[in-house]
Amino acid sequence: xxxxxxxxxxxxxxxxxxxxxxxxxxxxxxxxxxxxxxxxxxxxxxxxxxxxxxxxxxxxxxxxxxxxxxxxxxxxxxxxxxxxxxxxxxxxxxxxxxxxxxxxxxxxxxxxxxxxxxxxxxxxxxxxxxxxxxxxxxxxxxxxxxxxxxxxxxxxxxxxxxxxxxxxxxxxxxxxxxxxxxxxxxxxxxxxxxxxxxxxxxxxxxxxxxxxxxxxxxxxxxxxxxxxxxxxxxxxxxxxxxxxxxxxxxxxxxxxxxxxxxxxxxxxxxxxxxxxxxxxxxxxxxxxxxxxxxxxxxxxxxxxxxxxxxxxxxxxxxxxxxxxxxxxxxxxxxxxxxxxxxxxxxxxxxxxxxxxxxxxxxxxxxxxxxxxxxxxxxxxxxxxxxxxxxxxxxxxxxxxxxxxxxxxxxxxxxxxxxxxxxxxxxxxxxxxxxxxxxxxxxxxxxxxxxxxxxxx
Ligand code: FHN
Numbered sequence: 001x002x003x004x005x006x007x008x009x010x011x012x013x014x015x016x017x018x019x020x021x022x023x024x025x026x027x028x029x030x031x032x033x034x035x036x037x038x039x040x041x042x043x044x045x046x047x048x049x050x051x052x053x054x055x056x057x058x059x060x061x062x063x064x065x066x067x068x069x070x071x072x073x074x075x076x077x078x079x080x081x082x083x084x085x086x087x088x089x090x091x092x093x094x095x096x097x098x099x100x101x102x103x104x105x106x107x108x109x110x111x112x113x114x115x116x117x118x119x120x121x122x123x124x125x126x127x128x129x130x131x132x133x134x135x136x137x138x139x140x141x142x143x144x145x146x147x148x149x150x151x152x153x154x155x156x157x158x159x160x161x162x163x164x165x166x167x168x169x170x171x172x173x174x175x176x177x178x179x180x181x182x183x184x185x186x187x188x189x190x191x192x193x194x195x196x197x198x199x200x201x202x203x204x205x206x207x208x209x210x211x212x213x214x215x216x217x218x219x220x221x222x223x224x225x226x227x228x229x230x231x232x233x234x235x236x237x238x239x240x241x242x243x244x245x246x247x248x249x250x251x252x253x254x255x256x257x258x259x260x261x262x263x264x265x266x267x268x269x270x271x272x273x274x275x276x277x278x279x280x281x282x283x284x285x286x287x288x289x290x291x292x293x294x295x296x297x298x299x300x301x302x303x304x305x306x307x308x309x310x311x312x313x314x315x316x317x318x319x320x321x322x323x324x325x326x327x328x329x330x331x332x333x334x335x336x337x338x339x340x341x342x343x344x345x346x347x348x349x350x351x352x353x354x355x356x357x358x359x360x361x362x363x364x365x366x367x368x369x370x371x372x373x374x375x376x377x378x379x380x381x382x383x384x385x386x387x388x389x390x391x392x393x394x395x396x397x398x399x400x401x402x403x404x405x406x407x408x409x410x411x412x413x414x415x416x417x418x419x420x421x422x423x424x425x426x427x428x429x430x431x432x433x434x435x436x437x438x439x440x441x442x443x444x445x446x447x448x449x450x451x452x453x454x455x456x
Pocket of ligand 1: 071073074225226281297304
């Protein structure tokens with residue numbers, strides 16, 4: 001009899017031990033309050049820095065006298081450079097001028113609240129010391145030091161969130177190859193295929209690398225890309241999403257972990273697609289993406305990775321207007337820089353970021369923790385809501401100085417123009433469609449003037 005009870009006890013203990021693996025959390029079915037709590041810092045942040053950095057900064061857009069027409073980080077594919085030739089750039093990648101403290105402080109100065117850096121782009125080269133690959137900055141470059149660890153430490157020190165980009169497709173990994181039957185074989189690497197029998201190995205490799213990143217640099221966001229290849233499925237994405245969140249439950253993961261890029265509007269609704277936010281690229285959706293979290297990533301010139309001859313810089317005014325336009329639709333702005341192989345941020349980017357920072361110093365508080373405009377966008381600019389205040393951003397200062405606002409005058413406590421130089425109460429006049437705010441006689445000198453409308 002005693003033996004019988006002992007057997008029952010052992011079986012019960014074994015069952016109890018087995019329970020955790022049977023009841024693994026499905027992070028795709030998170031409750032709304034949990035999700036809101038997890039997304040809070042990201043939603044409040046509104047503005048972040050994207051960094052595309054890797055071996056492609058060595059050719060900087062030109063190889064054997066040929067200039068790449070498209071984006072710099074695609075040079076391997078666009079100029080069809082064989083892997084063993086491209087690998088040689090590692091010997092010239094020596095970013096001795098890299099100063100993570102300066103990079104983070106520049107991002108902060110610009111008013112950015114988080115930073116997302118390429119841990120590995122499509123070329124497969126890792127910017128940290130990976131245990132499962134020698135194709136990384138420590139093992140294959142003269143520099144020989146990890147680039148991500150010091151940057152993550154600086155972010156912690158200076159109080160901004162550290163996040164990483166990671167490419168699912170990998171032009172360097174032996175599991176993948178260029179499809180010779182591709183529509184355009186000269187852009188061979190873009191037609192990435194996988195040897196079916198090697199996919200499991202690659203996924204294991206990717207998960208190991210991602211685990212290394214979680215352990216070494218503790219990213220707040222994992223920003224995937226390169227998911228469009230046929231061999232990566234939504235099921236793979238969901239599995240990866242759960243894998244990462246089971247390691248770090250508070251992690252935020254973009255929709256490119258799976259196939260949600262096309263159906264951004266369906267994102268996270270009933271977990272049709274894995275991922276926490278939509279990622280419009282080089283565009284600002286006309287009406288935002290109502291009902292989902294989203295972030296527009298954009299370049300300052302025309303390339304993500306450094307290209308020495310790309311001088312097509314957007315104006316600071318455009319970049320500030322983009323921050324405002326995106327926030328007025330409830331999104332985040334992820335603005336890119338492409339540092340050089342020496343580790344320098346291009347001078348034009350630094351100038352733009354400092355100018356943006358001057359504006360954000362004065363008006364950033366109206367952007368952070370804000371929500372989308374309750375009104376349609378007016379002809380003259382944008383609205384953003386923050387608590388019970390509406391902020392009006394004047395892109396085009398009307399010659400007659402009359403700003404039409406779709407809010408009844410008797411609902412307005414007061415309207416004032418704010419800023420470093422202006423702080424003036426403005427006259428509010430009632431009209432049938434709402435009210436007219438009378439702007440000051442002299443046009444504001446701010447890049448984008450801001451009016452606060454306090455509601456009753
Ligand atoms: O192919 C990449 C490209 O190089 C760059 O990284 C951008 C950034 O969002 N994403 C891909 C294209 O969608």
